[in-house]
Amino acid sequence: MLRLAKKIFSTGIQTEILPMPQHEIEHLGRALQVEIANKFSRALAIRMVDAGSCNACELEIHAVNNPYYNLERYGIHFVASPRHADLLLVTGPVTKNMQEALLRTYDATPDPKLVVAVGDCAKCGGVFQGSYAIVGPVNEVIPVNVVVSGCPPTPVAIMQGIFAALQCVS
Numbered sequence: 001m002l003r004l005a006k007k008i009f010s011t012g013i014q015t016e017i018l019p020m021p022q023h024e025i026e027h028l029g030r031a032l033q034v035e036i037a038n039k040f041s042r043a044l045a046i047r048m049v050d051a052g053s054c055n056a057c058e059l060e061i062h063a064v065n066n067p068y069y070n071l072e073r074y075g076i077h078f079v080a081s082p083r084h085a086d087l088l089l090v091t092g093p094v095t096k097n098m099q100e101a102l103l104r105t106y107d108a109t110p111d112p113k114l115v116v117a118v119g120d121c122a123k124c125g126g127v128f129q130g131s132y133a134i135v136g137p138v139n140e141v142i143p144v145n146v147v148v149s150g151c152p153p154t155p156v157a158i159m160q161g162i163f164a165a166l167q168c169v170s
C-alpha cells in the first residue's frame with residue numbers, strides 16, 4: 001500500500017506531459033487512421049477491460065479521448081460489449097476474481113481479435129507482483145499481441161501500442 005502511495009505522489013499528470021510535439025501526435029493519429037481505413041473499414045472498436053488495476057492506467061486510456069488527443073477523430077471508438085470489439089485494451093495484473101471475466105470477454109470478442117496489455121501490471125504484475133490476490137500478467141491468461149510499458153503509460157504510448165497492434169493484422 002505504501003509502495004503504491006509513493007508511486008502516486010512521484011508520478012506527474014501524464015496527460016498533460018506531451019512526450020512529443022502536438023504535430024507529431026497528429027502525425028501518429030493520421031498513421032492510425034490510414035491503418036484503420038485499410039484494415040478495419042474505417043472504424044476500430046475497442047473494449048477496455050480492467051483486470052485488476054489501480055485505475056491510473058484507465059485514466060490515461062480515458063485521456064486519449066480528451067481534447068489533447070481526441071482519438072475518435074481518427075476512427076477509434078470505445079464500445080460497451082466485447083461482441084462489438086476488434087481490440088481489447090487490458091489493464092492491471094489479472095486478479096483471481098477477474099480471471100474468469102477476462103477469459104469470457106476474450107472468448108466473446110469476434111475473430112480476428114487483437115489484445116493490447118496496457119501498463120507494467122498487465123506486462124509483469126508491476127507493483128502487485130507477489131500478491132496473493134493475482135494470477136499474473138495478462139499473457140498468462142489470454143494471448144497478447146502488444147504490451148505497453150509504463151506505470152501508468154502516457155496516452156501517446158497507448159496510441160503507439162494500438163498502432164503496433166494494427167501491424168499484426170495482414
Ligand code: SF4
Nearest residue numbers: 053056119120121151
Ligand atoms: S501499471 Fe501502474 S498505473 Fe497501471 S494499474 Fe499498475 S500500478 Fe496502476
